[in-house]
Amino acid sequence: MDELKTFSGKEICRLLNKHGFLKIRQSSSHIVMQKKIKAGTITIVVPDHKEIKIGTLYSIIRQSKLSKKEFEK
Numbered sequence: 001m002d003e004l005k006t007f008s009g010k011e012i013c014r015l016l017n018k019h020g021f022l023k024i025r026q027s028s029s030h031i032v033m034q035k036k037i038k039a040g041t042i043t044i045v046v047p048d049h050k051e052i053k054i055g056t057l058y059s060i061i062r063q064s065k066l067s068k069k070e071f072e073k
Contacts, residue, residue: 008049016035016046019070021044024043030045
C-alpha cells in the first residue's frame with residue numbers, strides 16, 4: 001500500500017485547481033473549491049493549514065473523485 005504525501009492546504013488547492021476546481025471564496029482559514037460536472041457541482045472545503053490531517057485528506061480525496069494516486073508520494 002502506497003503512502004500518502006503530507007500536504008498543506010495551499011498544495012491541495014493547487015492540485016485541485018490542476019484538475020478543474022476553482023477557488024470560490026475563502027472564509028478565515030477555510031478555502032471553498034468547486035468544480036461543475038454533468039451531474040451538478042462538487043464543492044470541497046479545504047482547511048488552510050500547514051499540514052492537513054490524514055482523515056481530512058481522505059475526505060478530500062473521496063469528495064473530489066480524484067484517484068488516490070494523485071495524492072501519493
